[in-house]
Amino acid sequence: MKSKKTIKNLIKPIFNPNGKFNGKELEYVMEYLNTENSKTNNKTWSEKLEKAFCKKFNMKYAIGHNSGTSTLHSCLYAADVGAGDEVIMPTYTVICLAFAALHQNAVPVFVDSDLDNFNMDPDLIEEKITKKTKAIIVVHMHGVPAKMNEIMKIAKKYKLIVIEDCAQSLLSKYKGRLTGTIGHMSSFSFETKKQITSGQGGIVLTSNKIFAERIRKHAGLGYKILKAEAGVGSLLPRQFQNPDFKRHDSLGYNYRIPEICAALALAQFERSKKLTDRRNIIASMYLDALRACDWIVPQKSPTNCYNSHWSFAVKYYGKEKYNFSWRKFYDLFNKNGGDSFFGAVSLQHLEDVMLKKPFLGKYIPKNNIYKNKFNYGIGTCPVAESIQPLIMVFKCGYRDMRIARKSLNALKKTINQIEKQCKKNNDH
Numbered sequence: 001m002k003s004k005k006t007i008k009n010l011i012k013p014i015f016n017p018n019g020k021f022n023g024k025e026l027e028y029v030m031e032y033l034n035t036e037n038s039k040t041n042n043k044t045w046s047e048k049l050e051k052a053f054c055k056k057f058n059m060k061y062a063i064g065h066n067s068g069t070s071t072l073h074s075c076l077y078a079a080d081v082g083a084g085d086e087v088i089m090p091t092y093t094v095i096c097l098a099f100a101a102l103h104q105n106a107v108p109v110f111v112d113s114d115l116d117n118f119n120m121d122p123d124l125i126e127e128k129i130t131k132k133t134k135a136i137i138v139v140h141m142h143g144v145p146a147k148m149n150e151i152m153k154i155a156k157k158y159k160l161i162v163i164e165d166c167a168q169s170l171l172s173k174y175k176g177r178l179t180g181t182i183g184h185m186s187s188f189s190f191e192t193k194k195q196i197t198s199g200q201g202g203i204v205l206t207s208n209k210i211f212a213e214r215i216r217k218h219a220g221l222g223y224k225i226l227k228a229e230a231g232v233g234s235l236l237p238r239q240f241q242n243p244d245f246k247r248h249d250s251l252g253y254n255y256r257i258p259e260i261c262a263a264l265a266l267a268q269f270e271r272s273k274k275l276t277d278r279r280n281i282i283a284s285m286y287l288d289a290l291r292a293c294d295w296i297v298p299q300k301s302p303t304n305c306y307n308s309h310w311s312f313a314v315k316y317y318g319k320e321k322y323n324f325s326w327r328k329f330y331d332l333f334n335k336n337g338g339d340s341f342f343g344a345v346s347l348q349h350l351e352d353v354m355l356k357k358p359f360l361g362k363y364i365p366k367n368n369i370y371k372n373k374f375n376y377g378i379g380t381c382p383v384a385e386s387i388q389p390l391i392m393v394f395k396c397g398y399r400d401m402r403i404a405r406k407s408l409n410a411l412k413k414t415i416n417q418i419e420k421q422c423k424k425n426n427d428h
């Protein structure tokens, strides 16, 4: 086995100081590759990652996963969401929320967006609650916290379990509290473009021991020795290797985070403040560029919040004001040297899969009880439908500030050009 010092010397020549993984990532991965049983200091990398998350978030339990989708599935399983139950969720987010519910044979119930905050509008939640409602998944889109006080009040009133999806909001704060510490469980993603990444991966946080144990078992093939705490229990080989030993006492998948990803994620997490601070600097540059522009309106945060800026999202009103379409703006921005931005993801309730419903009769019974629950379609979430086509999602994860500045200049230039052109047209 190589010593830590040797590992550091070995990786020096291949270490890219401007790379994405320029903290201790290579060192930890090399350490992982150089140990036989994946443990250093008697701990696996996933145990170390889980411990670091618990400490930072002041939560009792953390359970590493292989994605921010499997995390959501485990949370719903832990919340005992089952056949015919209903799960309330925003329509404006990625489709994996609906999928997680459907894989539990439950019904995703979509809630419209707040016009300015883009997240689920708490005023529209109560009307969606029925006797079948078990849980609410809240998403902090783009890093902007959802209105948690209002949502938790409703959840308390109806005894619903709240799962925070923090895939885009690592280290964001809602009125002084880290997102992911307010609901009953929370889910994080380490997919490539997130604030921290291990290629793929995720983690769940909770302070509820029963939820934690259910989550760990769900993510670990239902091994009966698994507990809420990290580690696989302490069976002696003579017990575990015994052919009579019954291993599994509950349903589960293999959703475990690979050890090599846990090593990467830990190194990223150790410098997550630095990484999110840089995203914030970039976001403030966008804000600055838009200060005098009333036709590109940034997503609004509730008061007293901190946004770790997975991205910088705005509503584009250039079509109304200058008859200059979203697509024309996109093309001109790119022509001016901008690093192309994204449109909003398609709303969950308008995705092909939700309109065609291939899951009916397979996951959800195809009968009259459920027929009306799947009446999605245009007009069912009018605010989200009106803002989704306007949204522009600018990137904040630049490591090379020269690219960020170039893109910012392109943004300013594009705005100026459009305003000048229209002024000229009006003068004629």
Ligand SMILES: Cc1ncc(COP(=O)(O)O)c(C=O)c1O
Binding pocket: 066, 067, 068, 069, 070, 093, 094, 096, 139, 165, 167, 168, 189, 190, 191, 200, 201, 202
């Ligand atoms: C809000 C949100 N939830 C969940 C996920 C799923 O995470 P993963 O890609 O790690 O499965 C993502 C990732 O894009 C996301 O943005």
